[in-house]
Amino acid sequence: MSIPGPVSPDVLSIRGVSKAFGAVQALSDVSIDCRAGEIHALVGENGSGKSTLLGIASGFLAPDEGTVEIGGSRLQHHSPAAARRLGLGIAYQDYSHVLGLSVAENLYLAMAADDRPPYGRMQSWAEETLATFKLDISATTFTGSLSLAERQLLEVAKALLTRPSVLLLDEPTTALGPEEVEQFHTLVLEQAREGVGIVYVSHRLPEVLAITDRVTVLRDGVAQGTFDAASVSEEGLVALMIGRPLQVAFPERSALPEETEVVLAVSGLRGERFGPIDLVVRKGEILGIAGAEGNGQVQFLRALAGVERASGSASCDGVTYDMHSPVGPLRAGVVLLSGDRRGEALFPVLSVRANATVQVLGRLARWGVVGRARERGAINDLVQRLRVRMGSMEQPVQSLSGGNQQKVSLIRPFLRGDVQVILAEEPTQGVDVGSRFDIYEALRAKAAEGVAAIVKSSDPLELAGLCNRVVVMSRGRIVQEIPRHELGERRIVEAIVGSRVGVTTPATDGEGLLQ
């Protein structure tokens, strides 16, 4: 493969790479290359396989099939050290910092073993390095006490330390403000001018298109083609990112009376990764939360349920509730359906019956003794109504499929009767198509009773089909609100990637991206 290229040779060449995690095919037969001095964008929806591809390129993951060549040499032994030796630097989306060590120690560990300065000089070397990258961080600080933006910039600095010929950047700007993004891009362009080949993964199309030479689109682990950035429109890219053939059916959306009363009112809520957020949800409304992963959606939802620390306030039915623990929200009728079904939402080894009734045992008990017959009687109808497919009610919930597990956790709000707000985190993740419909129907049924729901989902199609209104979050804030009559998968994806094409409602917040 060492034929001298015309001007810029490929510094990274990935050929026919496939990778599966269990039953999920994360990548199938993906090829991508990056030339010296080129900025090559890799775009795609959440879960399209971008991070997996970078993981394979960097040696952290071994592919099931396919090859990786860095600087013309094949990556034989799939290890990060080997990739680094061949000239690869990578900034991970969730960083590679050892939080218990100082900034200097982290920088030191990021150097290849042979290039490290003597241990005794580490401190002064780290200070010089930080100065070179114009980072205003003290070398003695513990990495754990840096802000997210500082951690992100430090991660990029670490990737550049080894003077790589290929630089992989995985969502490098999620924690950065507009000004910092600009500074960061200056740095990236500088590196490209010096001949470094850069693979830039991002979901923010305008941000990325402004500085890249070529773009490769990934969808469901399959490459959709590589294009010259100059010749491709944002609209065309969005179409490639979505373009899904499979249509999921949605139950009929009941017409929501224009102005029902407000159930949930959030004001000035802020936490570690989001805020401040002001929001109202009305009776019978299903509100969707969209956004690229890691923009504070999960934290916001969990803060409302009292499982994440936050300041500010929220009221349910006009009464402000205590958010310091999950008890306050539960008393107020705010219920969280956690996205982590096995870890948080369910007791995996307990029976379907026990999982469904766990929150209302007091009501089902007589003289402090819970009667199984009474329990079964209470959930019998609901099990049928939600179409929970199972052998028996005494079956451990972990033996059910993902979809049926989710239905079991959905029985709870039906059973309680006093629920005002349902907070659903990725309600159909890992759920088969048939069960999805049942889950949508169940949420709709609750909404018809006057319950409000907030659904956080990474699937725009789902939000478009299920919700009455969708808000889009970016960098922890609500940047757009999409009303019912504008809802559509493409409209949501455009809002997530910060695209300016299509109908754009003015952003509720002056984030630089949207101006």
Place this chain on the structure above:
Amino acid sequence: MRRGWLPLALMTTLIVALGAYSEVHSSTFLGKSNLTNLLLAAMPLVLVSMGQATALLVGGFDISVAALMTLCVVTASFTMTPSTSGPALFLGALALVGVGLATGIFNTILIRVLRLPSIVATLGTLSVLEGLSLLLRGFPQGAINTDATSTLTTTVGFLPLAFIGVVVLAVLADYWLYRSRSGLALRAVGLDPTSSRRLGMSTGRTVLLAFVVCSVMASFAGFFLAAEVQVGSPIIGNQALESIAAAVLGGASLAGGKGSFVGTMLAALFLTEINNVLPLFQQPAEYADMTIGALILLALVLYQAPEMIERGRAARRRLGLEASAS
């Protein structure tokens, strides 16, 4: 690093305080023979605790050390009999180290290859080794070569040579841990295995190394235990929990990545001192157990306090609670 001094200071203070108290109440404590006895009695625990600290540094536990020490004593009763001498005796001693090496490798296979949590894996090893000891010696029998054991207990003044060696070892090990590249790498692997792997470190090799060092240290501890009992007893070793206690009192974190060999040595010395002075006051051993338990809890709270205060402050800063108190 600044916080790293807290365990050392606390342990030194406790050792001196308890010593002074004992001397005041019973003047035999500072006697030459008592001090020598104390230091020699501390040797097995000091050595095995330093090994345990290594396992804790990579985020693991090694419960099997106690049974390994027993097996070493039993092995010594076969390979280091009073009739062996010269090269045969040397080979016999090597056999003990071999037992340690093998155990360390066995543990690492369970942990790295079969992916068992170290606490469960070494619990299994513990039972296997215990059974093996009982198989070899159904009851205490088989004298151990006294020439070899008396070499171990040679003293200079009141100080056993072995103790001086162990102090030097602990100081060197701490210097290595906090002042060298490989020491830094070891701590990084203990603190965050994923990031360490991303940074190109071989986490598997590090864990192997730590568990082998732990087992070999336990086999050294077995030598001193053998010197103490001088007979192949199949039920002698019981220092598993005490060694974890010493490592934690010495500053090790159960989550990995933190610890001090000097601190561990001091803590092991202190734990032995408690047991040593109780007879001077005619107090039953139950008090020793209760004191050790209470001290571990106290130390854990004390060591974590600065970090918790710092974490609380950082969280408050980030949430801006000072500005907009709700």
